[in-house]
Amino acid sequence: MKEIQLDFNDIKECPHSFVMAVNDTMNVLTGKWKLPIMATLIFGKKRFKEIEREIPRITPRMLSKELRELELNGIVKRTVHDSIPVSIEYEFTTSGRAIKHVLDAMVEWGLEHRQAVLNRH
Amino acid sequence: MKEIQLDFNDIKECPHSFVMAVNDTMNVLTGKWKLPIMATLIFGKKRFKEIEREIPRITPRMLSKELRELELNGIVKRTVHDSIPVSIEYEFTTSGRAIKHVLDAMVEWGLEHRQAVLNRH
DNA sequence: CTGTATCCTCCGAGATACTG
DNA sequence: CAGTATCTCGGAGGATACAG
Numbered sequence: 001m002k003e004i005q006l007d008f009n010d011i012k013e014c015p016h017s018f019v020m021a022v023n024d025t026m027n028v029l030t031g032k033w034k035l036p037i038m039a040t041l042i043f044g045k046k047r048f049k050e051i052e053r054e055i056p057r058i059t060p061r062m063l064s065k066e067l068r069e070l071e072l073n074g075i076v077k078r079t080v081h082d083s084i085p086v087s088i089e090y091e092f093t094t095s096g097r098a099i100k101h102v103l104d105a106m107v108e109w110g111l112e113h114r115q116a117v118l119n120r121h
Numbered sequence: 122m123k124e125i126q127l128d129f130n131d132i133k134e135c136p137h138s139f140v141m142a143v144n145d146t147m148n149v150l151t152g153k154w155k156l157p158i159m160a161t162l163i164f165g166k167k168r169f170k171e172i173e174r175e176i177p178r179i180t181p182r183m184l185s186k187e188l189r190e191l192e193l194n195g196i197v198k199r200t201v202h203d204s205i206p207v208s209i210e211y212e213f214t215t216s217g218r219a220i221k222h223v224l225d226a227m228v229e230w231g232l233e234h235r236q237a238v239l240n241r242h
Numbered sequence: 243c244t245g246t247a248t249c250c251t252c253c254g255a256g257a258t259a260c261t262g
Numbered sequence: 263c264a265g266t267a268t269c270t271c272g273g274a275g276g277a278t279a280c281a282g
Contacts, residue, residue, distance in 0.1 A: 021231025022156065022224060030151055032275070035143065048244050059276065064245055074238045085243060095237035098230060103143060105226035109219060110142025116216035117195045153255070169264050180256065185265055206263060 025102060028075055033058055033066045038092075038099070041076065045091040075099070146223060149196055154179055154187045159213075159220070162197065166212040196220070 028034060033055070040046055040054045052063055067090060070076045075096035079089045150156060154176070161167055161175045173184055188211060191197045196217035200210045 017232065018228050021228045021235065024231040024235060025227040026150065026156075029147065035147075052244095057276095059278095060245060061247090061277090062275065065275090074234065088244065093237075095234045098233065102223070102226045102230050105223045106146040107139050107142045109223050110145040111138065112219065113195065113216045114142065114145060116214075173264095178256095180258090181265060182257090182267090183255065186255095209264065 025099075028070070028073055028099060029102070031066065033062055034070065037063070037066055037070065038075070038096075041090060041092050042100075045079075045089040047087055047089055051090065070096070146220075149191070149194055149220060150223070152187065154183055155191065158184070158187055158191065159196070159217075162211060162213050163221075166200075166210040168208055168210055172211065191217070 036055050036058070037051060040051050046054075048060075048063065048067075051067075052058060052060065055063070067076065067078070071078050071090075074093055076090050077093050079091070081087045081089065157176050157179070158172060161172050167175075169181075169184065169188075172188075173179060173181060176184070188197065188199070192199050192211075195214055197211050198214050200212070202208045202210065
């Protein structure tokens with residue numbers, strides 16, 4: 001559970017709280033599997049095996065690890081239903097779901113940037 | 122110059138162009154030094170040595186590598202002034218500067234999320 | 243079904259020295 | 263000043279097997 005530590009704390013124009021906020025956000029977005037996992041949860045609760053099935057090539061080790069990290073970071077909620085056999089469901093927290101606004105900004109910039117690059121050939 | 126390849130192309134709810142756009146954006150934000158480098162360019166052109174001085178602990182190797190990558194991705198423009206000795210300046214492209222909108226969204230979410238996490242202790 | 247435990251590989255990044 | 267060339271290493275992530 002290591003913290004990514006961006007090293008521009010000394011740049012005077014960046015208030016420390018802004019830098020921390022960007023750090024927090026990057027923490028939730030970086031790594032190979034976090035975005036794919038979040039994508040599977042957009043339309044509601046899912047069980048471990050469902051998520052695993054929807055993400056080609058992910059291993060249970062990585063899925064477990066990333067879900068635990070997302071839970072610790074308050075992005076997803078894990079619920080144990082003690083049926084037989086037990087089933088476990090993952091879903092976004094309210095705050096976790098709101099990261100969609102960041103993704104929207106990324107989509108918008110990404111599309112515009114690709115267009116801008118194409119326009120100069 | 123490897124491309125980060127997010128592996129959720131098969132998730133039907135994500136239009137491929139949106140996935141590509143998020144990929145493009147992540148490409149520009151990930152890694153240890155890209156954000157610090159961009160932060161130094163917010164207020165205008167800078168020379169290699171100036172950027173190096175403003176970012177503690179970065180090595181010329183990494184600065185060179187990241188600047189080249191940002192240039193190839195159309196984020197920064199590199200200008201050679203053939204004075205004696207030559208001086209070289211780096212600055213945002215128009216499209217590169219616009220990534221600030223993404224950072225704004227990240228700051229907003231990051232601050233709100235931190236607050237949300239604190240509120241439930 | 244919902245994960246852990248081991249072992250292993252590869253690459254991002256650091257250290258250091260050098261070049262035009 | 264504006265970089266490049268080597269060498270090295272830790273850690274993210276993969277493969278495979280196993281557990282409750």
